[in-house]
Amino acid sequence: MLKTTSRGLRRAIVPLLLASAACDAAVDHAAGVATMKRESFGTTPSGEAVDLVTLTNAHGVELRAMTYGAIIVSLKVPDRAGQLGDVVLGYDSLAGYVKSSPYFGAIVGRYGNRIAKGKFTLDGADYTLAVNNGPNALHGGLTGFDKVVWSADTMRTAEGVGIQFRYVSKDGEEGYPGTLTATVTYTLADASEVHIGYEATTDKATPLNLTQHSYFNLAGQGDIMSHVLTLNADRFTPVDATLIPTGELALVAGTPFDFTSPHAIGDRINADHPQIAFGGGYDHNFVLTRADTGLTLAAVLKEPTSGRVLEVRTTEPGVQFYSGNFLDGTLTGKGGVVYAHRTGLCLETQHYPDSPNQKTFPSTILRPGETYRSRTVWRFGVE
Ligand code: BGC
Numbered sequence: 001m002l003k004t005t006s007r008g009l010r011r012a013i014v015p016l017l018l019a020s021a022a023c024d025a026a027v028d029h030a031a032g033v034a035t036m037k038r039e040s041f042g043t044t045p046s047g048e049a050v051d052l053v054t055l056t057n058a059h060g061v062e063l064r065a066m067t068y069g070a071i072i073v074s075l076k077v078p079d080r081a082g083q084l085g086d087v088v089l090g091y092d093s094l095a096g097y098v099k100s101s102p103y104f105g106a107i108v109g110r111y112g113n114r115i116a117k118g119k120f121t122l123d124g125a126d127y128t129l130a131v132n133n134g135p136n137a138l139h140g141g142l143t144g145f146d147k148v149v150w151s152a153d154t155m156r157t158a159e160g161v162g163i164q165f166r167y168v169s170k171d172g173e174e175g176y177p178g179t180l181t182a183t184v185t186y187t188l189a190d191a192s193e194v195h196i197g198y199e200a201t202t203d204k205a206t207p208l209n210l211t212q213h214s215y216f217n218l219a220g221q222g223d224i225m226s227h228v229l230t231l232n233a234d235r236f237t238p239v240d241a242t243l244i245p246t247g248e249l250a251l252v253a254g255t256p257f258d259f260t261s262p263h264a265i266g267d268r269i270n271a272d273h274p275q276i277a278f279g280g281g282y283d284h285n286f287v288l289t290r291a292d293t294g295l296t297l298a299a300v301l302k303e304p305t306s307g308r309v310l311e312v313r314t315t316e317p318g319v320q321f322y323s324g325n326f327l328d329g330t331l332t333g334k335g336g337v338v339y340a341h342r343t344g345l346c347l348e349t350q351h352y353p354d355s356p357n358q359k360t361f362p363s364t365i366l367r368p369g370e371t372y373r374s375r376t377v378w379r380f381g382v383e
Pocket residue numbers: 102103113243283284320322326346348
């Protein structure tokens with residue numbers, strides 16, 4: 001597990017945590033000042049109040065996130081004509097997310113991705129998790145971090161305006177050992193960047209693999225087949241029919257998984273390849289070719305019509321590229337748009353799937369006394 005990333009940077013930035021209420025709402029971003037606004041976004045069926053925070057940078061880029069699941073509800077960035085458009089899938093209201101969501105915009109935890117048969121052994125003890133995806137455990141269980149209400153503070157740092165979410169997961173929650181205290185920070189920088197910072201501590205050893213599960217569509221509509229993707233990965237982790245890694249780190253060269261140079265996603269997504277068949281398209285962890293232990297370029301995504309470009313950098317060793325294969329037109333999202341097959345894609349920066357059961361993969365075990373630290377940056381631009 002990568003535990004040191006940006007400590008120096010963190011020390012240099014002393015976050016000024018501000019009290020919750022509509023802090024800077026009066027300040028106008030048109031005047032070139034980033035703003036933050038906090039308001040109610042409804043109540044969960046169990047009666048918990050949910051807030052929505054709107055961050056706007058000096059150029060009008062806007063991120064809205066709520067305390068339920070620390071979900072990014074919308075993210076508006078300019079196209080090449082300067083027109084702002086929402087580039088993430090989701091719902092207009094809290095009720096949509098509560099009713100049924102394939103992790104739209106959410107923080108996934110404790111363990112993003114699959115754990116084989118919902119079982120792992122840690123320090124000689126056997127643990128059993130809920131099996132919620134075929135024979136396996138997926139994305140933290142029945143009530144993962146995407147379905148709980150986080151506390152939140154808005155903040156202004158040297159990087160920009162942000163939200164710091166906090167959640168304390170109880171010992172034994174969803175079958176995981178230890179009381180885990182997690183913070184996730186979204187900072188919207190004036191340079192059209194979203195910085196996602198994760199920190200966590202525990203009082204018992206536990207697997208931990210946090211990720212952000214936004215579904216991107218840089219055109220704001222239609223399918224994502226003509227989005228052009230580059231992945232900084234010479235290898236990926238092939239899976240079995242239930243999407244559990246075989247343990248191999250296979251070379252991508254000569255396969256439809258070679259995104260080391262830019263390719264339209266649709267070019268090879270229906271190729272006759274056993275891994276494509278298992279995933280129903282792309283649903284695989286790519287092993288990042290790392291320059292060092294700091295932020296490394298993971299992915300570049302370009303949408304030719306709008307000109308929008310997204311660069312993803314991370315301290316994590318992998319990225320799950322999921323091409324929205326399970327979207328099937330049964331969910332109706334923001335503005336009444338039906339989310340048809342492959343109308344959004346995820347680039348989930350993370351450790352490899354099933355690491356607790358895979359001895360050769362980088363460890364995902366967090367122990368008492370250690371601090372989990374992870375960082376991902378999304379940089380938006382146009383071309
Ligand atoms: C997984 C997919 C899954 C999706 C939504 C992705 O992270 O890799 O297999 O369908 O999340 O649950």
